[in-house]
Amino acid sequence: MNGQEESTIAAVSSGSGAAAVAVIRVSGPRAGEAVRALAGRLPPPRRASLARLVDPRSGEGLDSALVLWFPGPASATGEDMAEFQVHGGRAVVAAVLAALFALPGVRPAERGEFSRRAFLNGRMSLAEAEGLADLIAAETAQQRRQALAHAFGHLADRVEGWRAALVRGMALIEAGIDFAEEDDVPAEARALARPGLEALLAELDTALADRRGAMVRDGATIAIAGRPNAGKSSLMNALAARDVAIVSDEPGTTRDVLEVALDLDGHKAILIDTAGLREAAGAVEAEGIRRARARIEAADLVLWVHDGSDSEALAIEVTPPPEAGLWLVVNKSDLAGGPMTMPAAARTFAVSARTGDGLDGLTAALAGFVTARAGGAEHPALIRERQRGAVAEAAGHLRQGLAGWEMLSDELIAEELRLAARALGRVTGAIDVEDLLDVVFREFCIGK
Ligand SMILES: Nc1nc2c(ncn2[C@@H]2O[C@H](COP(=O)(O)OP(=O)(O)OP(=O)(O)O)[C@@H](O)[C@H]2O)c(=O)[nH]1
Numbered sequence: 001m002n003g004q005e006e007s008t009i010a011a012v013s014s015g016s017g018a019a020a021v022a023v024i025r026v027s028g029p030r031a032g033e034a035v036r037a038l039a040g041r042l043p044p045p046r047r048a049s050l051a052r053l054v055d056p057r058s059g060e061g062l063d064s065a066l067v068l069w070f071p072g073p074a075s076a077t078g079e080d081m082a083e084f085q086v087h088g089g090r091a092v093v094a095a096v097l098a099a100l101f102a103l104p105g106v107r108p109a110e111r112g113e114f115s116r117r118a119f120l121n122g123r124m125s126l127a128e129a130e131g132l133a134d135l136i137a138a139e140t141a142q143q144r145r146q147a148l149a150h151a152f153g154h155l156a157d158r159v160e161g162w163r164a165a166l167v168r169g170m171a172l173i174e175a176g177i178d179f180a181e182e183d184d185v186p187a188e189a190r191a192l193a194r195p196g197l198e199a200l201l202a203e204l205d206t207a208l209a210d211r212r213g214a215m216v217r218d219g220a221t222i223a224i225a226g227r228p229n230a231g232k233s234s235l236m237n238a239l240a241a242r243d244v245a246i247v248s249d250e251p252g253t254t255r256d257v258l259e260v261a262l263d264l265d266g267h268k269a270i271l272i273d274t275a276g277l278r279e280a281a282g283a284v285e286a287e288g289i290r291r292a293r294a295r296i297e298a299a300d301l302v303l304w305v306h307d308g309s310d311s312e313a314l315a316i317e318v319t320p321p322p323e324a325g326l327w328l329v330v331n332k333s334d335l336a337g338g339p340m341t342m343p344a345a346a347r348t349f350a351v352s353a354r355t356g357d358g359l360d361g362l363t364a365a366l367a368g369f370v371t372a373r374a375g376g377a378e379h380p381a382l383i384r385e386r387q388r389g390a391v392a393e394a395a396g397h398l399r400q401g402l403a404g405w406e407m408l409s410d411e412l413i414a415e416e417l418r419l420a421a422r423a424l425g426r427v428t429g430a431i432d433v434e435d436l437l438d439v440v441f442r443e444f445c446i447g448k
């Protein structure tokens, strides 16, 4: 055990600022001593007891608090832990923390250190820790549900299943390597391994292709695009119900990309206002238009806003990638219409950003879009780029092994599978594949 893991850490776990109650957590070998020093005694485990807290240095009373004692390893971090629920005033919290930090071997916790210790002590996987972080950051109901599933081990379980399938394939192939002379190992061990590995690769590819997890976590992006003065910023403000963007009758008002988060039926979306597209008047506007195009190309949905009172003919001047949606929003329905030939493909909405006419319908459709993109009863496996990267690497090695099936030696194929298993192990933080021989013996009864 290194020095850092032996120190005892303490911090406020309930957020900053005054509140009715603040929770101060302590974790590490001296947590029990800390409780004795401040509360005078160690209460029975996992039961809230009321205690008068004193500063052991001066004997001064600090607060009357609920004290909880969680002896390790059956605690959140796996270490001895204590929790003080004190009155949430800044001065109370500061005094209790100061008394704790004055104890030998107790220091302030670093960011995420409680969770890090929980991971190091096997109380949760990396993927569960990430789920927990997302749960704390969740803003919408769907983000909360997804994060909760991951915090409860949804991803960790799936990755464990994938890893088990790899280990099983490796076991079959290594059986051929290690026990080649033995008659009772089926010669076709390697052939037996192939179907399971092919199915696994298909599953990994499906999980990698599924972008819903990232969309729920980060929010679907909806870019508002159109010619200058179409009313894009007005539409943004109306949909967000806030004065986010400057509106004026001057074409070329918006230059910077503006973003606002929306909660659409419990799904997060990022609404993006962009500069009006035209042959730019000056260098600053040209840069705004360049940025606008970049965001439009990366959006999940583009709303092309057209000024319905405009005498110019309607033309959608953007071509987002095929997987993105492209809808037409004809604005200023409160004014007399100009000439218009509707494009065949696009979903069309007639609205007035000024009067609010048609906005309910548009909002409902946006909610439907985001729900369909992010939805589905089953929680998607991969949320973060870190997880995606590790699984992509695993799929790469597995693909390599399967592609070389006829040419590569057993050793080389097993090596690709081992690298794939290692990459998967990085998702949950478990990278050892020492369970290999167990599987060999269990499946083949080689030991006799
Ligand atoms: N009558 C009417 N006027 C509108 C409506 N929506 C926007 N406008 C007006 O149209 C003008 C341009 O609106 P903006 O929201 O600034 O348009 P924009 O597309 O963001 O313009 P740029 O940022 O310059 O590209 C302003 O004078 C708005 O008040 C509408 O629904 N009806």
Ligand SMILES: [K+]
Pocket (backbone or CB within 6 Å): 228, 229, 247, 248, 249, 250, 251, 252, 253, 254
């Ligand atoms: K404008």
Ligand SMILES: [Mg+2]
Pocket (backbone or CB within 6 Å): 232, 233, 234, 245, 246, 247, 253, 254, 274, 275, 276
């Ligand atoms: Mg604008």
